Amino acid sequence: MKYISTRGQAPELNFEQAMLSGLAVDGGLYVPATWPQMSKPEIAALAGLSYEEIAFLVMKPFIGDTFSDDEFRAILKRAYGRFRHVARVPLTQIGANDFLLELHHGPTLAFKDVAMQLIGQMFEASLSCSGKRVTIVGATSGDTGSAAIEAFKGLDSVDVIILYPHGRVSDVQRRQMTTPSENNVHALAMDGDFDDCQARLKDMFNDFEFREAVQLAGVNSINWARVMAQVVYFFSSAVSLGAPHRKVSFTVPTGNFGDIFAAYVAKRMGLPIDRLVIATNQNDILHRTLQNGAHQKKGVTPSISPSMDIQVSSNFERLLFDLYDRQGSAVAQLMDELGAGGFSLSQGALEKLQAEFDSGNCSEAETTAEIAEMLENTGELLCPHSAVATKVAKDQRGDIATPMVALATAHAAKFPDAVETATGIRPDLPPHMADLFDRPERVTRVANDLDALKAAIIERSRI
Numbered sequence: 138m139k140y141i142s143t144r145g146q147a148p149e150l151n152f153e154q155a156m157l158s159g160l161a162v163d164g165g166l167y168v169p170a171t172w173p174q175m176s177k178p179e180i181a182a183l184a185g186l187s188y189e190e191i192a193f194l195v196m197k198p199f200i201g202d203t204f205s206d207d208e209f210r211a212i213l214k215r216a217y218g219r220f221r222h223v224a225r226v227p228l229t230q231i232g233a234n235d236f237l238l239e240l241h242h243g244p245t246l247a248f249k250d251v252a253m254q255l256i257g258q259m260f261e262a263s264l265s266c267s268g269k270r271v272t273i274v275g276a277t278s279g280d281t282g283s284a285a286i287e288a289f290k291g292l293d294s295v296d297v298i299i300l301y302p303h304g305r306v307s308d309v310q311r312r313q314m315t316t317p318s319e320n321n322v323h324a325l326a327m328d329g330d331f332d333d334c335q336a337r338l339k340d341m342f343n344d345f346e347f348r349e350a351v352q353l354a355g356v357n358s359i360n361w362a363r364v365m366a367q368v369v370y371f372f373s374s375a376v377s378l379g380a381p382h383r384k385v386s387f388t389v390p391t392g393n394f395g396d397i398f399a400a401y402v403a404k405r406m407g408l409p410i411d412r413l414v415i416a417t418n419q420n421d422i423l424h425r426t427l428q429n430g431a432h433q434k435k436g437v438t439p440s441i442s443p444s445m446d447i448q449v450s451s452n453f454e455r456l457l458f459d460l461y462d463r464q465g466s467a468v469a470q471l472m473d474e475l476g477a478g479g480f481s482l483s484q485g486a487l488e489k490l491q492a493e494f495d496s497g498n499c500s501e502a503e504t505t506a507e508i509a510e511m512l513e514n515t516g517e518l519l520c521p522h523s524a525v526a527t528k529v530a531k532d533q534r535g536d537i538a539t540p541m542v543a544l545a546t547a548h549a550a551k552f553p554d555a556v557e558t559a560t561g562i563r564p565d566l567p568p569h570m571a572d573l574f575d576r577p578e579r580v581t582r583v584a585n586d587l588d589a590l591k592a593a594i595i596e597r598s599r600i
């Protein structure tokens with residue numbers, strides 16, 4: 138499989154190169170040159186297989202010959218062996234034909250582990266084979282950073298430096314990033330919001346001298362391998378609910394548009410998805426875009442679902458590429474306009490967008506009420522992000538005969554304040570991290586300043 142840039146001006150890469158480089162040199166994102174197809178019988182044959190085996194079959198066409206079959210199976214076994222549920226991503230029934238897909242049984246209690254544990258193992262396999270080293274720099278609204286640090290800590294060929302917006306992540310998220318003691322992982326608390334962190338990260342990737350000097354690699358949700366890893370659970374859950382013989386709908390709580398884009402990829406590959414619902418919190422640029430095609434930044438308002446406090450949804454660029462018939466020049470132009478505040482979709486692109494997706498937003502008060510209501514009606518204690526999904530799923534519920542799956546993206550204990558406010562119950566951390574608040578923290582505060590950041594990274598990188 139070849140990978141091409143959404144802006145049409147970067148060299149084609151194979152999977153391994155796309156995984157290790159993250160952002161394309163023209164500023165675009167890598168996407169597969171074509172969407173691999175799974176036929177109805179091939180999808181039907183996934184029924185009853187383990188998560189790892191489904192992962193192998195769904196991802197195989199994307200990775201090409203980067204790993205041998207045996208190697209890839211061993212990577213998958215190591216990646217998902219640290220999940221604390223034998224099903225890895227179990228489904229729970231919460232209504233007559235309504236389900237929760239629990240993606241938070243990995244080591245850091247958020248769905249980011251599903252992709253990051255895999256990426257950690259793939260990076261290690263690939264780098265130890267070539268003898269190369271890289272410096273991974275990531276920007277996080279909280280969950281990506283902790284998942285990356287957990288997945289890469291202690292690995293020989295990789296240094297990891299994570300930028301998070303100072304004061305804007307939960308205590309559990311922060312401690313998951315600042316308490317690991319391995320000397321190849323580092324947390325930097327940057328002044329500003331998540332979009333600022335992400336913008337500085339892009340600046341570093343566009344500084345080719347720096348990029349070369351530290352062998353910069355990215356594992357943010359712009360990394361194609363992350364999106365690819367997330368495609369798997371749309372297949373595994375849909376098949377357990379009767380696909381391909383019946384359609385299934387999904388509601389995905391959305392920030393950087395990675396998870397919902399993975400659902401779109403599953404659909405492109407042939408999975409019979411009926412409706413794909415984008416669920417946003419009060420930072421609802423994507424919901425607004427669905428209404429009238431105006432993609433306008435408004436500034437971020439901090440919410441109780443902080444992992445979705447984003448206005449620049451990086452992976453939306455990958456969808457734009459398809460909406461504009463894969464014309465890189467059109468995407469480059471839109472991204473320039475976004476830099477200046479926003480853009481309007483063409484009529485044709487808006488119609489395609491509306492044909493593929495539905496959307497809804499959820500206010501802070503509605504999120505809190507939904508957490509309480511779900512506990513009352515189902516006994517499930519949801520994190521605020523998952524509650525945004527179940528609320529929007531209810532609002533957007535169509536044909537009751539089609540199963541609706543809402544994605545539960547984090548464990549309630551990762552956001553205990555919001556959950557306690559809603560229910561009076563303070564969720565306990567699972568036993569493996571019960572002492573999180575007793576461990577010493579290690580973090581450096583940095584200004585929202587490119588030169589200062591580059592210096593901090595050079596100091597920490599072992600290249």
Ligand SMILES: *Cc1c(COP(=O)(O)O)cnc(C)c1O
Pocket residue numbers: 247248249280281358390391392393394395396397444445522523546547
């Ligand atoms: C990252 C995250 C999201 C948003 O996912 P995207 O792929 O960025 O859209 C939602 N919920 C939680 C808990 C997250 O960590």
